[in-house]
C-alpha cells in the first residue's frame with residue numbers, strides 16, 4: 001500500500017501531516033490527516049480517531065479543532081479521515097447532507113452509491129492497516145471520537161468493536177439516524193427502505209440490540225440549531241439508561257454546533273480518552 005505524503009509541519013514538538021492513498025474500499029484517492037506527538041524513537045503511541053461531520057474533509061478539525069497541544073502533552077496520535085470518497089467519477093447529490101462530504105460511515109448497498117461509498121469498511125479496516133504500517137501506533141490502544149455525523153460514526157463503529165476502541169466520545173452526535181431527517185435521507189439513499197438494515201447504523205438501536213461499551217462521553221451545546229430535530233441526545237440517554245451503559249452527557253449552556261464549541265471541549269475529551277488507553 002503506497003502512501004503519499006502531501007505535507008508535514010512541526011507543531012507542539014510533533015508532526016502534523018496530510019497523506020493520500022488509493023483506497024481499495026472506495027476505489028478513489030483518499031486524504032487523511034495525522035498528528036504524531038513528540039515521542040522517543042521506538043515508542044508506540046495510542047491512537048485517537050476523529051470522524052468529522054457533514055461537508056467536512058480531514059482539514060476542518062485540523063484547522064479548527066485545537067487538538068494538538070493536548071495530544072502532544074498526552075502522547076496521543078490523532079487521525080482525521082475524510083468523510084466520503086470524492087472525485088468527478090464519484091456520484092454526488094445536490095444537497096450538502098448526502099453524497100460527497102456526507103458518507104455517513106456506512107457501506108452503501110444501493111446503486112450508484114455502492115461502488116464507492118464504503119466509509120464503514122474504510123474506517124474499520126482499511127485505514128487502520130495503513131496507520132499501523134506507517135506510524136508509531138499501538139493499535140491495542142485506540143479510542144474513537146467524532147462530531148455530528150462523525151459522532152454517529154464514532155458511536156456506531158465504537159459500539160460495533162468494543163475490543164478495538166477502548167474509549168468512545170462525541171460532540172453533538174446524531175445519536176439515532178433512524179429518527180432524524182439527516183439519517184433517514186442517508187440511510188434510505190445508501191441502504192434502501194428496509195428498516196431492519198438501518199439498525200446497525202444507529203447507536204441507539206445497536207444498544208437496544210445488545211451492543212455494549214465501558215463508558216460514553218458526549219458533549220452537546222444547548223444553542224445548537226440542530227439539537228431538537230437532528231441530534232436528540234435524550235434518545236441516547238434513554239438507550240444507555242435501559243442498557244446500564246455509563247453515559248456522561250454534558251449539556252453545555254450557550255454553545256452551538258460549530259468548531260468554536262468543539263475546540264472548547266476538545267482537550268477534556270482527549271484527557272478522558274487518554275485515561276482509558
Ligand SMILES: N[C@@H](CCC(=O)N[C@@H](CSC=O)C(=O)NCC(=O)O)C(=O)O
Nearest residue numbers: 053054055056060096147148149150259
Ligand atoms: N452547511 C449546512 C450545515 C453543515 C454543517 O454544519 N456541518 C457541520 C457538521 S453537521 C453534521 O454532521 C460541520 O462540521 N461543518 C464544517 C465546519 O467547519 O464547521 C447548513 O448550512 O445548514
